[in-house]
Amino acid sequence: MKIIKILSLVLALLMLCTAFAACNTNSSDNTNNNDNNNNNDANNNANDGPKEKITLTVWGAQEDQEMLKEMCQAYAAANPDKEYKFLFGVQGEGDAADKVLNDVTSGPDVFSFASDQINKLIAGGALARVGGENEKYVKENNSATSVDAATITVNGQDQLFAYPCTEDNTLFLYYDKSVIGTDKVDTLDELLDAAHAAGRKVHFKLNDDGWYLSSFFFTDPDLGYQVAYDDSMTETGVTINYNNAQGLAVMKALVKYVNHPALVIQTDDSKLIAGFTPDADGKVEVAAGVSGTWNAQAVKDLLGDNMGVAKLPTVEMGGEQRQLTTYMGCKLIGVNGYSKNKAEAHKLALWLTNEQNQLKRFETRGFGPSNKTVAASEAVANNPVIAAVMAQAKYSRAQKSVPGNYWTPMGALITPFIERKEAGTLADYTDAELQELLDALVAQIAK
8 A cells, every 4th residue: 555655656746747847848948939039130130230331422512512411311311221421522513524524533423513514524434324213214204305404425326424403594584564564475576565665675685695596596496506526525526507598587587676676685684683773763774684593583672573484485487486495504413434332323313303302402492393293393383483494494405515616606696786786777688698697607616
């Protein structure tokens, strides 16, 4: 009996030990699982390693520095997988080519520039081509004119070399709504007649440079020039067809309009602003004038609620109305061809010119957008100056690849018109005389 009791006790002890062992095993498994999870996390962190550090140098205008910094900070926040360091430099769009090409190999990764400098920058290796999905985005989301401004034909193929940023460096009409009705700004004939009836003038700078005057020749889409370049983007030849029948029609229209008593063509921005300013007797000389966004505040200060803005009017030419068509200068953002972080620079350039940031440029600096969605937005529509720019943008040509010997001859073309107007003989120009002027113009520009 004692033996049975002892055996029962031993058996019970064995069962108890087994139960403890089972518990310890389960506990151990749980611990191991936790350890494995922790190890997995550690391994994942180890695989991730420290963030890749990216340094990008970004150049822009002095007035844009704070805005650029905000955009770049937002870009870094949107890409937390990398650690970004941005180095900012000051460079105006107008002198970008000279400053960047001064030491292109150690220059900025990303920089802004005016569209008329694109050839020079490409020749110096300062612009990397835009391709792939970036190219697709640019072409789908920006105006045709701004895309054209960023595109150069190389070996017969169009190639995109920059990211459109703004589209607003062009001409449009300012007018005094207390003198000129909104129904009188559609045609240049109506505008001039209305101003003359009110004893006022219309300023349109057709002397000194060809920027304004070209708008008459651009009324005909078949009139223009072609510039040929070699592999280094050096100008090798120019063809221009201004001296044909269409060009003669332009010259005859110019005779008519320059001879109008209300048109002032020997002018500039200072004379335009002075003309909108009342004299000591409260008399105002100017009823309307052709200028750009750079005079918006000055004209607004003078005219107040009477400031009207509109696209340029049409002109009568060859018996039909044709729309005055202007140069359009765009701000572009380029990626340096020598950038050591070219892929990252392209990503940043795309970000700086996307819809969100073009809207920010408009709201912060009043720049006209090249992005089609922003251009069509209510915010732009509610800004009369930029709305006028967008209206004129439909009738514009990208300012790029202009022949090197274009501006001076075009500026001088109108000089004999001025002399003849003063002498009262402007209307006496014969077709042969006008053709002679055109032939001389083309001979000076063409190579």
